[in-house]
Amino acid sequence: MFEVAIAGLVFVYLLFLAVPGIEQQVVIGAIAALVGLVGGGGAGLIYHLALREALSRTKRGRHGWLWSPVSRHAELDEPGRQRVLPWFRLGAAGFVLCIAGIGMVAVAALRAWLAG
Numbered sequence: 001m002f003e004v005a006i007a008g009l010v011f012v013y014l015l016f017l018a019v020p021g022i023e024q025q026v027v028i029g030a031i032a033a034l035v036g037l038v039g040g041g042g043a044g045l046i047y048h049l050a051l052r053e054a055l056s057r058t059k060r061g062r063h064g065w066l067w068s069p070v071s072r073h074a075e076l077d078e079p080g081r082q083r084v085l086p087w088f089r090l091g092a093a094g095f096v097l098c099i100a101g102i103g104m105v106a107v108a109a110l111r112a113w114l115a116g
Helices: 002-018 022-056 070-075 078-115
Strands: none
Touching: 002 022, 002 078, 022 070, 022 078, 070 078
């Protein structure tokens, strides 16, 4: 089911690249990038704070957690995972949305340049 959802999202993204005019594509892409930056950035901040707090409760401590936070997920206990991983996923989704919006603006710029 997850793969079907991803395929559907890719299809909708390709439609947004092909169907709207250049101006609408720039607006849609800019809005997507902004929502991804604000939403993903906020979720990323909460994720890092929650990870720091969850790691401080473990016996291994939090030394080096900022340089490679994903590698420290295995050290989390179950309550820590339930508190940290949803924010991680939301931040990752915001990053993907931001990159998709930037890609959409880039394609619109290329279309405008090719149209002359």
